[in-house]
Every structure is written in structure tokens, then in C-alpha cells.
Amino acid sequence: MFKRCSLFLIFLCYSITYAQTISEQLSEPEQDSIKKTEFLKQLGNGFFPTKYFNFDLRYLIKYNQYEGVRTGIGIETNDEFSKKYRVNSYVVYGFRDHRFKYSVGGGFRLTEKSNTWVNLSYTDDLQETGSTKFLTDKRFFQFFEPRLLNIDLFHKHITKSISLEHELTPKLLTETELAVSKIEPTYAYNFNINGDTFNNFDLSTAKIAFQWSPFDVISESKKEAVDGYPKFTLQYTKSFNDVLNGDFSFSKLDFRTILKIGDEKNAFSEITFVSGAASGDTPLTHLYHAYPNNITKETILQRFSVAGLNSFETMYFNEFFSDKFATFQLKHFLKPFNVSPRYKPQMVLITRFAIGDMKNPERHQNIAFGSLKKGYSESGFEINKLLFGFGLSFSYRYGGYHLPSFADNVAFKFTFNVSL
Template sequence: MLFAQTKVGGKIKDSNGEVLPFVNVIFNKSTEGTTSNENGKFYLQSDASYSELKVSFLGYKTKIIPLQEKVNLEMEIVLQEEAESLGEVRIVRGKTSKKNNPAIDILRKIWENKRSNGVSAFKQYQYRKYEKLEFDLNEIDSTVIENPIFNGMEFIFEYADTNKFSGSTYLPVFINESVYKVYGDNEMNQKREDLVGNKNSGFEQNQNLIAAVKGIYDEYNVYNNYIKVFDKSFVSPLSTTGINNYNYVLSDSAYIDDKWCYNIIYYPRRENELTFKGDFWVNDTTWAVKDINLEASRDANINWVNDLYIEQEFKVLNDSLFLMTRDYFQANFTLFKKEDARGVYAKRTQVFDEYKFNEKKDRSFYTKRQYNFNEDVYSRDQDFWAENRLEKLNDEEEGIYTMLDSLTNVSAFNRIYDIATFFESGYVEFNGWDFGPAYSMFDYNEVEGFRLRLGARTYFGQHDPWRIEGYVAYGFRDETYKYGISGKWLLDPKSRLIISGGRRNDIEQLGSSLTNSTDVLGRSLASSGLVSVGDNNKLSNLELSTFNLSINPWYNFKFRIGASYREISSASPEFSLDYYTNESRTTTASTIKQAEISTMLTYTPGRETTGFGVERSVNNEDEFPTFFVNYSLGLKNVLNSDFDYKKLQFFYNQPLLIGGFGRATASLEAGKTFGEVPLGLLNVVPGNQTFFAMYNSFPVLDFYEFVTDTYVSAHFNHNFNGRFFARIPLLRELNLRELVGVRAVWGEISEENKRLDASGLTLRAPSKEPYFEYNVGVGNILRFLSFKAHFRGNYRNIPDSRNFAFTAAFGFHF
């Protein structure tokens, strides 16, 4: 085991034996330090050699402690109170005063001289960024080392080290290094990152794993009022509203880079809120923050995270500009909130240099990206890393490459990796094929009875230029096989020109969404009769064949043109899709045969993806808006098709972070069908007769309760992230989250389309006034479950209609 040159740790108390939280602990005559936690514990390490430790806190005598050894753990430090009172600001724990508090006076100076981030102060900017990502198994002790699961892998524990924040022993299991050239234009609001070098251990080119860590922590400005981490808005300690959320204490002062600076400690005023604790150094003339440490409160309402640390260092250019030079992030992922719970450290270090400004580039530089997979980027030599590694690896990090190269040859480790991959994706990997997903193997509905589904897809790597995917299903009641198969081929990586096609023959719940597409393996809903409300037998037989051509003329802008042919008929004797075939309404048909061509435009500004193949993974699924337009043309008599029509559809979805009030999602859908079409081609307002949440559906509506050919629909859902529950003592410890929502739809159906229908259903549309529902709920129950109660707002006179619904949703969220 390798050690840094100086390590200290222990507990700090006052003369009465009470633990002292948030005490300033630094190596004497340095700026390397930390603060004690809520229990008075601290740990600090440095690669430098120090002989003294300085412990200080307002209202107590500063203590200089000689360090007899390089490693001094389990120290017990007692601080004595100052003989003279410091007046109103002599408060060391609990709530500090907002008046006559020198720390808050300094904070107001920071607000008055608010820094501008250097890259946002110029028209254009560019810089080099070195990024290091690392995963570590933590709390390594003898019980872990002796666990049979590590048989044959005992050598890995020779690479264990001590975490510089917690003092716990950890084992590095993955490291990834990247070098980027970053370009931005503030006038055009454009940004581009080019990966110029990448090196990792253990999992070659696994960009999905890398993106998982990058996605949880956005770049941010600490001078902003809120800091987004884990898709949540934490109140910044430099926020103009910070005095309502934090206690501030002026702790120390010292010269840093020949500038006199003040050290301010801050900690939360209330428990369970999305706040930090830590300290920052600020210059006494420019009032610019030199460096800042942020540690999320252990009781903050975040799932699966025990500890969270952030460090940032800045270079002040002048009285109004600063540039970030280093950014460090560390999260401890665990299943339990216990202090010594075992888990995984995820760490990210970013170092920035080579800043350049006001070098203008054409808009096409940002909107037309290169999508080609450059293998050279992943095989840079040692000279490249010697020049571009802006922060030297320590001995333990250097050893990860050697250790993991050996580990990937151990069969026991590969078995563990395969199991973890299965639970994450639901697929089993075998010789270039993925079999699954396991989560859709079993189902039940009133037509098929119990249903068994087996699927597979090709997968030779994340940059595969082509992919084939399919499934076979069997219903034990109707004794019928169903299937679906699709294929995609990337013809041109630069423009992402892709051809695709496929065929599907299956049971489907039509009307499960307003904005529909003709993807062969798209959303399939044959609702479960085991957990449904009322009669749920309105299922259809669908035979669908498609061919599509898509291209990305600009970054995150996709244009697709496609052709499809489908045959639709009822799958249940209790349900009909019949329509009249003559003007006198004397003859009917039960099967709809329809050819269609469509053009689709999709724009997703701000979306970040991983991979260069025919399919890419989205890194920031819940962060960017989506705009979608679809124009479809029905072609009568082509392949014996039955109808001519034109259909125009629009969809817009917008995630919203509303400061400290949580996260919301708003969406708008609109559409119109021009021409006469039967029930199977109309737009059904998506009801939901199950007890499970369905995206953009109306849980109090039954299937086919409203049918339209013209519609406008809006949805709004908000998660307060526990803002109010955190203030209720009996609920505070449960980390529950408040959920509210409202949805509405207006639509109409023409008399011509009503006359065409022979199904026997009552075709009605919410045309007199928009139909609306609202809901309230509680989320984060047991950290993975949420419940919502839904209430019908109007149209209560519809026969057999429901006025109330209850849905549940499962998911693992931070």
C-alpha cells in the first residue's frame, strides 16, 4: 500500500467534551485544509511534508499541533474557548446572526463585485481541457479482502489507497483520461468540444460508462444562485439568497499568492435541504473567490449518494474577470446512508489552460460536426500524454492501468462485470449478440393471455455501422406467434445518412399516444389485464412494414422521410374497427389497408450523445428540449390502400429547472387530419386503464373515451424535490418528494368521420371545452417508488366514466 507524505485525522471537541463541527483544519503555513464534519471528525492528507497542524474556529483559541509522524490518525483535539467574548458573532454552531456578522459583510461585497466567468465575458473563446474520471471501491477492510468473490483477484488489493477527504481505504477499479479542445461563441450561443485524446483502463472505449459520470455533474458558475448536481438545484453558498439557507462564520485570514484573503466557513441553517457545507477564500480588494470547497450535507435529499465533494480553483484576470483553472468532483454512491457504508467513489478532475479569446469561427464550424470514429484518438502515445496531462497521476493512479489490464483476464471478474451489465441493460451478451431485454419477456393481456417474448440484437461494439434487432412472442390464449424485425445501416458518418426498415406483426393498443410514428420496434403497449380498470379489450392486430431514410444536415437536427404499409383489424370480438365502404352505409369492412409516406423533422438543441455508430446513447436525456414535426400523406389505391388523407402533427417537450423549487416538465402536442378516415386512423386521446404511469397519457380516461381528428394537448408535471416535506419534522427523515401535475386536451371530430365509422363505439371529442385532469402525489418512497392520485376536472356526465385514478411508477432516481 502506498501513502502520501502527510496524513492526519481524528475528532475535535470543546473543553466540555462536545464535538465541534465545521472547524478549520489546515497544515500550518499552507492553504491545504479541510473542515470537521457534523460529528467533529476530519481527515486531511497532502503529498507535501508538513510538521504542524493548525486548528482554528471563531470563538476558540487557535491551536498549533506538532506532527510527530507522517501519519497521525485517530487524533483527539480539544479547543479552549477565548477568554474575551466576540459579541454577537461569537457563535460556533447553530444559527449565526445575520446582523453584525463580518462574514456576511464580506458576502455582500462579493455580490457587489460579482465576477463574470471569463469565457462568458468575450465574444468567442477556446481552451484546452484535461479530464480524469475514476471509479473506486471504498471502505476496503479485511472482510472485503477475504470475501470469496475476490478469489483469484487478491493481487488487486496491493493497489488500495486512502481517500483524501474521508480517510477511508479505497481500491481504484477504473480510470479514464481525456483531452479536449473546447470552442465557444457567445454571440451565436454555440459550443463545441473536440476529443483529441482518450485513454482508459479495463473497459476499452466504454464511452457510456464515462458519460454516466459526466452526466451527473454539469459545469457551473459558483456565483450563480443555484448549482445543478444530480439533476437537482443546490443553493450556492455565494447565492444572493444564501443568508436564508446558510450560516456564515469568518474563520481565518492569510496571504495567498501575495494577496490578503479571508476564509469563510458556511453550513446549512436547516436539515434535509439541497445545500452544501464547506469554506472559501476570498480576496480583500477584488472580492473574488480564489478557491471554494463544497460538501453536500449527508442528510440532503439525494438518493444513493452518501458524500459529495466539489473543489474549484480560480485565476483572477483583473477586477472583474476570473477563469477556472481546476475543478474536482467526488461522489460516494452507496445503498445505505450509514457513514461507513460500502460503495463506489466516482471522481472527476478537470484542469483548464491555453485560453484564447475573440477568434471568430463560422457558424458551420458548430452546426456541422464530424461524426467519424477516429481510432487514433484512443491510441495516443506517451509523448502525447506527457504534453497534455495537465495534472500528474499519482503512483496509485499509474498502477490502475497495470492492475486492470491483469484483472480483465480473470474469469471471476468478467463474470461479475457481465452480471452488472445485465442488470443495467437487461441484455445478456454472447458472441456479438445481445439477448433480451429480460424486463419484457413476460406479459399478460385479455387477448393473448400470458405472453412470452424473446428478443435479440447484434452488438459488436458501440460504433457498429449497422444493427439488426428482432423478437418473437407467443400468446398462450390465442396460441399465435408474433414477431418484429428491423435493420439499420449507417451509410455516411459525417451526415449520419441512415437507411432503415423492418416488419412487425403483433397485438397493439392503438391510441396509447397522440403523436405517433411508424417505427417497427417502437412503443408497444398491450395493456395488462391483471392490473387494469374496467374492460380493457380494445386491442388491434397490426401488420406493419416500413422503409426510412434519415440524415442530419445540422448538429442535433434530424430529417427523415419514410414509407410504410399497414393492415389494422380488431384483435377482440368485443371490439370493432369497422367502417362503411359506400355512401349509403350498407356495406362495411373490418380491415384497414393503408400505404403512407411521411416526413419528420426532429430538433434537440443541447443534446449530448455518445458513440459514432448507427445507434448512439444520449448522455443528458432529461436536459434538452425536443421539437418534432410530422407530415404524413395517405395514398389511396397504392398497394390496395383504402384512404387518401393528409396529417400534420407537432410535439414540443421542455424540461425546466425552477431554482430551489425543483424540476418540471412541460409538453405541448397538436395535430390535424385532413380527409375522411376511419377509427383506426384517427387520433385517440391516450387514456390509461392501468395502475402504472404512462408518458403523456390521461389516467382518468378509458381507452377510446375521446377520439379526434384535430387536437391540442398540454401536460405539466412538477417535482418539488422535498422542499416542503423537509420542513416537517416527522417527514423530514423520509426524504419524500412532492409531486403535482395538470394536463388538458381540446379536440374535435368531423361529422364526415363520424358517418364513416361503423364500429358501434360512441365517438366523442372534448370540443365544448378542454378536458382536464390534475394530480397530486408523493415520490421517492423507499427511494424508488412514487404514487399519484388523479382527479377528473370536467366531463363527468359521460356514462361509466371514472372521476379518480391511482397510478404508481418505479424508477431509480437521485
């Protein structure tokens, strides 16, 4: 716990210093207001802009249980470089596994009206086992991703891909990807299919994703958009056996919707529903884990860490895996406490529910996990922005997977929120 808290405090100091530097730069009287707005927009998207290149801040510094400190830099060309071509790459280094990871990619635009791009990439990196990435979620960025601190189950992958981005309408985005991957779990794992055992494997996959935001308000120039809710994301994945050396045939269907009700400046509610289903010969690496964020330690204080944004705080890492699952999360944000113009803590009431199952758990060898078929429930609250972005979180586990010891059902953690 001491190491995690120390790292968190170092990152906090870095974030505050960085934010203060940016704030000072933006407060200079000679800065044009339009440039300030554009700079903040780029920063909010995870970029530090320069004339021809933008530095990608997602790779600056992170921490997890497998790599330890992970640091590096990413770079992407911008419109000043070219509006028809782009290059994006990153390189990172893990100080615990002593290994470089990297990606090299680029793309070219076919048509401007529909913002149609063809992209190619080569990536040698890690991915969390049981996680799902939507193709249309590329620009998700946080200064600090708390859940990463405790993840220890990763698989290495070398992936070559080609994809096509296309706007069917300004409110309906699509992306299609063809990829081949070499997968190697970093943990002891065997996947048994009809007596054949695999501890590493090749995949040949095709994906198609849709992101529909029917209530967004978009300007005529398409340069400005105001988020409207609900938003819907749907993704289908097909893995092919004996195509480009693929080892397994399986399919996945993933869905997510986000709804916000109320005024974000006062009290409002946020509902997130996520579901997924996999069929066929699907290895554990590509199944579902339901976003756990609790480490396996004996006492509440030993488990004290940092709460995630949409994770189950009382669910232990690697406790459950599913080939079909659904999660529901309700957050109700109370009106901020108006202590002073600059100090406005906010309480958030939270309840989460997950359900799932697995058809053939015996196929996944050398790793123990449970099922979610009885339904998993937790509720709690957060008090955010108490001091320098710090807050506190309390969650309690109940229902079908309530544990005999009271302390094992409790998660007490930091929260961390920084906005520019």
C-alpha cells in the same frame, strides 16, 4: 383488480431482484468505472449487452387486456459485430390470445459522418388503436409500462417497411419511412366510406419525422450528450389510395414539444404539449385517443391500478376519439423530502387539459365514443418513491366533462418509479 395487482407485485419483485443483481455486478471492485458507466447507459436504453449482440429488454414481459401476459425476447447486433450493418428482431407470445408476434429487420449505413442508415423490416404484431408513434422515438424504454395493463383496443398489423435515418445536424434528426400494412381490428368495427364498409383494410403510407433538440450539449466525438430543453418533434404521414393496394387516402400531422424548467435535483417543472390532426378517409385505428388510463368500473377501488407517466388518469379507455386534438400537461416536481440519504420521497403537482373533435363520427360503426370539443380537465398529485419505487397518485376530473357522481371523477392509483 386482484389480477392486475398480483401481476404488478410479481413484476415489482422481478424488477427489484434484477436491479439488485445489476447493482452487485457493478459494485465489484475489479470492474472498471468506464465499463460500469457504459453498462448502465446500455441498460437505461433497454439493452442487456453481450460481446456481439444486445438483448432488447422491451419485450421481456408485459401485460394487457387482450394478450394477457406477453413475453418474449429481442436481439440487436452491436458495433463489435459491425459498424456498417445491423440486424434487429424480436418474438413475443400472448398467453390470452395464444398467438406469436414477431419482427425481423436490419439496416446498413450509407455514411458515418451524418449517421445515415437504410433500414428494412417485416412486422406481424399488435398496435393500440388511436395511438401515435413518432419515428424518432425508437429507444423509449421503461422497466414497467403501467398504462399497458388496461389497454384492450388493439388492431393487428402486418407491416413491410423501408426507412432512411439521417442527421441533418447532431441536433436535428430525421427519418423517412415507406410502408405497406394489412390492418385487422381485434374488436367489432366497421369503417363506412360512401356506403362501402371495411372491417379490415390495406394501407400504403409515407412518413417523414424531424426531432430538433437545439439546446442539447453534444461532445465533439458525438458519444456523449446532455439533454437540453425545449425539444421539438414533428411528423407528417400520408396514406395513398390505389397505390400498392392501399384502400384509403388521408394525411396526418403530429407535433410534440417538451420543456423542463429548473434543476432536476431540486424543484423543477415539466411541460408537455402534444397535438395532431388527420384529414381525409382516416380509420379509427389511425385517429387519436388522448392517452386515457382509467378502466370502466363502478367504484374507486375497483379502478385502482397503476398511474402512467403522461396519461389522463380519470379519462376512461375508449371514452373519446378525435381526428384533431391537443393536450397540455404541467408537472411541478417539489424538492425531494430528505428523510435520509437513501429515502427521499417526492411530491409532484399535476394538471392536464385536452381538447379535440371529430368531423364524421358516424363513419365509425359498432363503437361508441364521445368528443373532446368542450375541453377535458383534470388535476392532482403524486407522492413517488414511498417504498421500493412505489408511490400514490390522486387525480380529479372537472370542467366540461365533469361527471354527476363524485366518485366517477376520482382516480386513486399506485405510481411506480425505478431508476438505476
